[in-house]
Amino acid sequence: xxxxxxxxxxxxxxxxxxxxxxxxxxxxxxxxxxxxxxxxxxxxxxxxxxxxxxxxxxxxxxxxxxxxxxxxxxxxxxxxxxxxxxxxxxxxxxxxxxxxxxxxxxxxxxxxxxxxxxxxxxxxxxxxxxxxxxxxxxxxxxxxxxxxxxxxxxxxxxxxxxxxxxxxxxxxxxxxxxxxxxxxxxxxxxxxxxxxxxxxxxxxxxxxxxxxxxxxxxxxxxxxxxxxxxxxxxxxxx
Amino acid sequence: xxxxxxxxxxxxxxxxxxxxxxxxxxxxxxxxxxxxxxxxxxxxxxxxxxxxxxxxxxxxxxxxxxxxxxxxxxxxxxx
Numbered sequence: 001x002x003x004x005x006x007x008x009x010x011x012x013x014x015x016x017x018x019x020x021x022x023x024x025x026x027x028x029x030x031x032x033x034x035x036x037x038x039x040x041x042x043x044x045x046x047x048x049x050x051x052x053x054x055x056x057x058x059x060x061x062x063x064x065x066x067x068x069x070x071x072x073x074x075x076x077x078x079x080x081x082x083x084x085x086x087x088x089x090x091x092x093x094x095x096x097x098x099x100x101x102x103x104x105x106x107x108x109x110x111x112x113x114x115x116x117x118x119x120x121x122x123x124x125x126x127x128x129x130x131x132x133x134x135x136x137x138x139x140x141x142x143x144x145x146x147x148x149x150x151x152x153x154x155x156x157x158x159x160x161x162x163x164x165x166x167x168x169x170x171x172x173x174x175x176x177x178x179x180x181x182x183x184x185x186x187x188x189x190x191x192x193x194x195x196x197x198x199x200x201x202x203x204x205x206x207x208x209x210x211x212x213x214x215x216x217x218x219x220x221x222x223x224x225x226x227x228x229x230x231x232x233x234x235x236x237x238x
Numbered sequence: 239x240x241x242x243x244x245x246x247x248x249x250x251x252x253x254x255x256x257x258x259x260x261x262x263x264x265x266x267x268x269x270x271x272x273x274x275x276x277x278x279x280x281x282x283x284x285x286x287x288x289x290x291x292x293x294x295x296x297x298x299x300x301x302x303x304x305x306x307x308x309x310x311x312x313x314x315x316x317x
Contacts, residue, residue: 061310066298073299083305090313167295176296195293220253227289 042106046097060097061090064110067197071111074192075118077181085121089114104206111197112207115189122185172234179229183222190215191222245272249279253286 048056068089072082092113100109166172180188180196193199193207194215201219205212249272273280301309 057314058310061306061313065301065306065309069299069301070296082299087309087312090309091316094313094317164295166292167297173296176292191293195290196296198294223286223289226293227285230289 039102039105042100043102045106046100046102049094049097057094060093060106060110064093064107065090068110068114071114071192071197072118074177074180074196075188076121077178081121085114085117088120089117092117108199108203108207111193111199115193115207118185118189175233176226176230179226180222182229183225187218187222187225190218191226194219195223246276246279249273249276250282253283 045056045059049060065086069082069086072085072089073079076082076085089110093110096113100106104112180192183191189208190204193204194201199207201212201215204215204219208215249269252269273283
């Protein structure tokens, strides 16, 4: 059981995990998103955790802590709030892992818990209005879009983004995080899961419990918002 | 009375289908014809495509080892 795992063993397991990682072709600094485990591997990992295997605890933490913290930082906009959210998320994950039946992938299941942690925090703080994105929707239904492309491009510079180069720029990344965090909840949660974390539209729909068509419309709006946000500060040319 | 949209508004509304690779052949042809003839829409499409690529390459957060250890110990204590 979980209680067999003592904090003293954590350091040893962490060292072992780091040693294993040294031989991995995916280096720590790699920008690759972690590959989701298949259902059988998920169940095996959960089984090992239930049996008190410290390696399973460590594996889950090491695999998901980075992506989850990224997701939560873009949701909260505040690194300290995000860390608090990460701790809450993992606490729920490890508490309820015994109930995991493998109907969803472990990655989906864990991110659903993270989304719920964000919702709980949002309701508590009531800091984020769950409204529409100003300037993108004005008196239109959600299936419509009122943005005129010519207006959007008016006076804008040539945009040719070099993603590899931009991702090395810490200030640019922070500005992007602020942009996502500044969106209303219903949009940022969609773009965060779909574009940043690489979930499919179907997965996002399942995690959030909304229709796929709604995911697509919100995603499109969120992308337009983020594009305009970036253009407020950055001029990117060839 | 429903107002008729101009072609550019229609295109930007459908652009996400292009980005989501859910384009049907007829939609593809209509949009491509428009994008080929409309520099502003073509530019918008390229910007959105680049933006999606940028988001997809966003790295996960790095957590310092000492912080990770503290978090793991706190979790194990709480479980």
